[in-house]
Amino acid sequence: MAEQQKKNIFLVKFEPSSDFTTYSSLGIADEEVIHEFNLARIIECELTDERVDDLKRFSNVLYVERDIPVYAYQQEIPYGVSRVQTQQVHQEGYTGGGVKLGIVDTGIDASHEDLNVTDGFSVFQSGEDSEPYHDGSGHGTHVAGTAAALDNGTGVVGVAPDASLYAIKVLDSSGSGSSAGVVRGIEWAIQNEMDVINMSLGSSEPSRAIQDAVDTAYDEYDILVVAAAGNEGNADGTGNTVGYPAQHDSVLSVAATDQNDLRAPFSSTGPGVDISAPGASILSTVPGNGYDRLNGTSMAAPHVAGAGAVLRAAFPDAPASEIKERMISTAKDIGDRSEWYGSGLLQLHDAVNQ
Structure with a gap:
């Protein structure tokens, strides 16, 4: 048969x-x-x-x-966003609405469907880098997504999905800039009344001009200034390798952790570290409506900047100093090495409900 x-x-x-x-x-x-x-x-x-x-x-x-299978384009919640308690605060309605969040970086691809870019500025005068919405590096777009990717059912969701993003371009397509350019970017942030700025950039060499700029933004104009601690750490986690402007007291300095809440081996260490956030294999937006995973304290900092936007929306009358203290005082203890983790791992839900 x-x-x-x-x-x-x-x-x-x-x-x-x-x-x-x-x-x-x-x-x-x-x-x-x-x-x-x-x-x-x-x-x-x-x-x-x-x-x-x-x-x-x-x-x-x-x-x-x-007949072929078809699937929903589901939105992914990156592990870093989950580790800092973002989902809980979103469920309670805290999403950063009405807050101006400046990304001081390589620009932001404003055409990305997962990003809400309200305005922008570039310190460069000619070529593609004069356009704040051209991100030849992809770095600024990735940072922006972690901080504030939209909760739109596709791609990823950021920490503060309802915050308004501002592309403050001080680094060119190769990721390079100057202290003069950074100061100009911070000046634009002040003039345009940012509530929070993220600086996933730095130098091993201090600049008095940049220090003056971040001090002015924080002390005189009540802007929460967040910066990456740097990627100059060693495997042993020894030495003071935190860069600038993260070293300055007016700046909330962010170190990087991995999926297991352990120090990422590249993360800079030292007394300048204030707090930690995930920075290893972070999935976020990249130019061209794409997504990719990157490593660095540059990826950790926007978790904290996004959290700052959520807190500024939740407590509109609170000064930047109080917002900063809420995050530091409610961070999760993940080890007694303050030079590695600062006060610990960011816990946004605890900061909101303190």
Whole structure:
């Protein structure tokens, strides 16, 4: 007895002039037909591969294709966003709405469907880098997504999805800039009344001009200034390797942890570290409506900047100093090495409900 051939579901499309309901003339039995799509002149049916080959020879059959699976484009919650208690505060309605969040970086791809970029500024005068929404590096776009990617059912979600992003471009497409450019960017942030700025940049060499700028932003204009601690750490976690401006007292300095809440081996160490956030293999937005995983304290800092935006929206009358203290005082103890972790791992829900 011959083995019965396996049947699969196929869609058979008929050419416009044919009577597609007379499929029996093609050797398709009524019991093999699952559905007739009258407008599209297609039938859904169960067929063997042999019958499919036969059907393709008929002139009134335009195509036969296998029924393929289709999936929802689900939004992913990156592990870093989960580790800092973001989902809990979103469920309680704290999402950073009405807060101005400046990303002092390489620009932001404002055409990315997962980002809400309100305005921008570039310190560069010519070429593509003069456009704040051109991010030839991708660094600023990635930082922006962690801080504030939209809760729109696709891609990823950021810590403060309802915050307004501002692209403050002080680094070119190679990721390089100058102290003068950084000061100009901070000046623009002050003039345009940012509530929070993220600086995933730095130098091993201090700049008095940058220190003056961040001190002015924080002390005189009540801007919460967040900066990456730096990626100059060693495997042993020894030495004072925190960069500038993260070393300055007016700046909330962020070290990087991994999926296990352990210090990322590249994360800079020293007394200048204030707090920690995930910075290893962080999934976020990149130019061209894309997503990618990157490592660095640059990826850790926007978790804290986004948290700052959520807190500023939740407590609109609280000064930046209080917002900063809320995050530091409620951080989770993940080890007694303050030079590694500062006060510990950011816990946004605890900061909101302190």
